[in-house]
Ligand code: PEP
């Protein structure tokens with residue numbers, strides 16, 4: 001039997017969303033429950049995929065089915081497509097499984113040509129309306145299908161208005177519009193070298209093909225990547241009978257939300273315009289009326305309208321966003337969908353729907369997008385102020401929020417200007433640990449290089465500071481303090497505004513507004529916490545970050561990167577001294593200076609965490625990252641250490657590595673210099689004993705060894721830790737349980753996890769490094785070329801942001817299974833950036849990890865994603 005590629009509205013329902021798209025399945029469902037819907041048919045998402053599979057062509061099989069449904073539509077409407085008596089006009093709209101507002105294209109009034117337009121005039125007695133519809137159609141068809149920019153047509157309209165001495169489109173007469181139609185067709189012929197297609201069937205097929213093509217336009221591709229929509233879904237195409245809101249004073253059109261989409265208020269929010277077409281409402285040429293006015297003008301229609309809105313909301317059990325048209329006193333609904341809403345509105349609506357008994361708590365949990373919660377916790381641009389601005393460039397949305405300030409090119413300057421009370425944005429080629437104080441001082445951080453797990457991105461997310469990373473369009477000259485983009489030069493006196501949620505960069509000052517968290521947040525998150533099985537911890541390095549994480553609901557610390565504490569002004573000298581030491585004696589001397597500070601760090605952490613699990617990782621990065629690069633700093637250090645400048649300089653040079661990310665870092669440092677691990681273990685254990693005794697918290701330190709790939713290196717480092725820890729515990733005569741575990745971030749560790757688990761009491765998947773090592777590309781450099789991969793559709797998403805479940809995920813599954821086989825009660829978590837990405841959190845739930853750990857500001861998002869994973873896939 002022939003496969004079915006085209007469905008009439010009465011052949012489908014809401015359950016067929018994947019095949020018919022969101023809009024199509026809703027039109028089918030509305031038809032089924034008796035809502036007045038202009039009839040039509042849906043070309044399926046499978047037809048779209050087939051179009052691509054067949055090398056971007058449509059087969060006779062599919063066109064045949066389209067023509068068959070067209071005959072059906074003629075029957076149902078009593079009109080003829082291309083007919084001269086009662087012509088059928090249709091709209092052609094895209095409709096993917098997920099709604100992608102404004103991403104794809106729409107064509108209205110299709111079926112008009114020089115003959116059918118005459119019939120429309122005869123039927124309506126309204127020549128102006130007929131020619132206005134015709135010129136709109138030519139314009140849309142040319143723009144969407146034939147890629148002739150609509151600006152060219154707008155220019156012809158403007159010229160005509162100037163010649164006639166009028167201001168508004170509505171001031172043009174029927175004759176003017178008829179003349180415009182002629183001009184439009186002439187322009188079309190000039191551009192395309194052929195006549196504007198007058199055959200409605202050709203118009204229809206070409207338009208359907210254009211919608212298929214629009215699935216892959218650059219806007220749609222970017223939108224899909226940001227919203228995790230796979231290319232394989234394809235879009236459906238909806239062909240629907242046109243009804244007209246511009247047929248005179250008993251016609252009109254409008255949009256409606258069943259609740260307020262900005263605030264969530266439980267009140268229908270709708271606007272309409274009499275004698276108008278949909279685009280007039282959107283274009284803002286005339287001011288729409290509030291729906292309450294319809295009650296005065298057409299009370300019966302108003303009542304019917306209200307009844308339908310209630311019926312649709314009750315039916316879909318969610319806030320609906322609808323379009324409606326009144327044609328000569330008859331009301332039609334053209335579409336409905338679950339309405340987009342702000343994060344605040346989403347929470348209020350979810351809580352209200354449970355209180356109104358429309359939803360269960362579990363159903364309500366699925367109604368809020370986890371990523372939306374992010375926007376709740378960060379400043380955003382003032383919408384009014386943003387309106388008049390266009391971005392000058394776009395980078396990666398590395399850490400959400402909005403920031404505005406004057407440009408600074410060095411961390412030092414950022415700190416100084418901030419201290420003088422200036423708001424600054426730090427603009428760098430890339431950031432390094434040295435920049436930390438400037439990063440703290442800045443309102444936002446912008447980098448030219450680096451991806452979603454670059455230093456700038458990870459640190460900014462940790463601090464909750466807005467960051468746009470990897471914007472290669474910018475030319476930054478740090479020495480001359482100049483930023484060039486789009487031919488314009490910006491200096492330290494200029495403002496820049498950046499949006500870390502979209503990656504947009506603006507060359508002006510844009511106001512920001514602080515977030516407001518409502519009571520609904522607490523109520524809703526409590527429901528999520530009741531449901532979820534996966535624990536949520538935070539990556540936090542300082543007591544301040546840890547406290548922030550706990551307020552956001554973190555149940556522990558999954559990763560404390562101890563090296564982040566080493567850059568503070570009062571300790572960097574001792575750290576540098578330790579690194580350039582010539583022998584163990586010198587190194588121990590320097591480590592002795594660091595020990596009390598490191599212990600103080602952990603005391604602070606344990607106090608904040610009050611006995612919640614806290615994983616502290618031993619030193620991880622390549623040591624040379626801590627060393628000075630400028631001559632004056634090297635001279636100062638040489639003086640402190642009583643060394644010759646040249647000697648120190650050559651020691652520093654000897655520490656240089658060609659590929660430091662795969663060099664002397666992680667547990668390899670402890671293998672070479674066991675005294676470093678000894679000092680850190682001492683600090684961790686002594687701090688735990690002190691806080692436990694003083695405050696009575698039940699502290700079980702979790703000591704984590706990074707970058708392990710071989711059981712023997714793990715054992716070597718573990719022995720240092722246990723010898724040190726056991727000695728202290730014995731000397732102090734106290735009881736203290738502690739755990740020693742490892743990061744799994746080298747593929748070899750994942751593959752040999754059964755062996756590794758003999759020594760490791762817990763695993764934490766470091767998916768930043770694991771992704772880097774599995775793909776074999778650098779997390780710092782990949783940003784530069786991954787954009788080519790998206791463009792060429794080799795990858796759909798950034799594997800450093802969204803876990804690659806097929807490859808990296810497989811390693812996690814293998815390690816989970818092997819680890820549990822050796823040690824059934826082994827504790828498993830993830831602490832790479834993926835721990836704060838909703839789809840990756842769902843994966844972690846399904847694999848059966850015990851917890852995810854992410855930056856403090858993402859903790860609420862992870863709590864919700866974990867709850868949704870439980871509701872969707874009870875494990
Ligand atoms: C990781 O590799 O995933 C990780 C958490 O460690 P880092 O980002 O510090 O290398």
Ligand code: MG
Nearest residue numbers: 745766768769
């Ligand atoms: Mg790592």
